[in-house]
Amino acid sequence: MTITLLFVFVLAGFVGYFVITRVPPLLHTPLMSATNAISGISLVGSLVLAGSNRGTLATLLGFVAVTAATINVVGGFLITDRMLKMFKQRLPGAAQGDGEAKALPGGNGKAPRAEAR
């Protein structure tokens, strides 16, 4: 089990590295806030902790963790959206390069696919 998780970790790290290498410096700040919002996924662990009946301490710590993670999810996605809206302006030829996006899901399927097990 742990080894499988290690595979997932390393492969996801590679996917992240190669995707993020291609992000232009122009968008490095939105990138930071985006990864922040995404790492708010620790909400998933916090929710189980806060909602399971495993003692007052666990519930309390879980509650604070849910709050902190929710701040990141809500605040992170909102502020990323605000920033990206500014970068979106006046580029009518937005359709260019969409072909690359289509090629992606197959290529990146590796790491998430391990997820289904």
Added chain:
Amino acid sequence: MLALILQLPEHTAPANALDLRETGIQLTYLAACVLFILGLYSLTKPARAQRGMQLAAVGMLLAIIGTLLHRDIVRFEWIIGGLLLGTAIGYPLGMFVPMTAMPQRIAVSHMFGALAATLVGVAEYQLHHGGPPRATMAALGFEVLFGALTITGSFMAFGKLQGFITGTPVTWKGQNAINLTLFAATFGIFVYLVVSPDHPVLFYAMVAMSLAIGVLMVLPIGGADMPVVVSLLNSYAGLAASATGFAIGNTVLIICGALDGASGFLLSVLMSKAMNRSFGNVLFGAFGAAPTGSAAAEIGDRTVRSVSAEDVAVQLAYARQVIVVPGYGMAVAQCQHQVRELATLVEKRGGEFKYAIHPVAGRMPGHMNVLLAEANVPYDRLYDLEEINDQFEQADVVLVIGANDVVNPAAKTDPGSPIFGMPILNVDQAQSVIVLKRSMAAGYSGVENELFYHPRTSMLFGDAKSSLQQLISDIKEV
């Protein structure tokens, strides 16, 4: 889709073939991961980025709904309370924080992310009576180690960026030795706990020491090095989230943590390269790397040329090519809108207006880009260091607004300078360089700037915002 859900357990997990609920949860996680990666990928194209990240937000919603179906969740009052409180705090942090406050905003969010991971780690340790199994302990150890030092480290970074903790490096004798000893001791406890997990006192001591490391790590780092620190903390927060995933056996956490960790890692490498510092130097929290300023060149009896706004306005009015070099000073003076207004005036008169963005200008990666985008500067006018450096020769006027070290020729010419070897913008090749500056104080690295004494350089002293406003009104009259 339903057929897929019904089939999956038989093929992939025969042991719990009837576990539809668990499969459903995992599928929402899978969808979330795919949408997150697509969201990050969309950031490679500015025009597509907003849409992509909105899809990522949908992915997050799916993952949250999926988790709420978890069979261990039996009560919802604390969950709802946390979600409401988090939204109440997160919404204003997302909607109303101005772009100028973005570095500290990002630092704070690293703190919250690390806080969530650390608390889950502490609770998990507490819930394993008689200590967790060794593999879990190793994951928990990493989680609270990285998590705790990111909490305090990010808070310190926040304080320095917000200005309630001094931005100048705080150093004392034997600092490196103390920090390294503390780090080694903490790591020693970690190793001991993995071998023998049932020592709660040691576990909490480790958490406390990590918290202390976070403070000590960021104290000696000056304001100008903040881009590296913020990226590094981004990476640590991601690693802490990943370790949480290992501890509770959750793949979506591992994947997202790894994405976050890789992103932060990559940004810190880019930032340290842009400052010509080795990555090892950066990894250890830039221990002792705080520039001392002792190497400041002697000023001698050289003089600087001061210039009036009127003269600059005339130069700008007849310039064919103008390049602006923004720095942290532009963020402080909040004058990005005035820069944009000036650009419009120059362009109306037929001049070309470009922006040269050094990778470490400002206090976080991409800081200047966000500020200028806020002022409606089209992003195709923003140029990276490599793209623009050949174009300074053709520039009639270069406006340096609140930038200092990134245009200091000493980085190329003076091997004794603390910033020697750092790639800089070659502004001294332009016909005329105008430096907007409050006074003759040295930059954040404490290094004297040769550029100010360059024969083609003139200084426009004063607050950048009012100087620009003066320029705008003067240029209208030329």
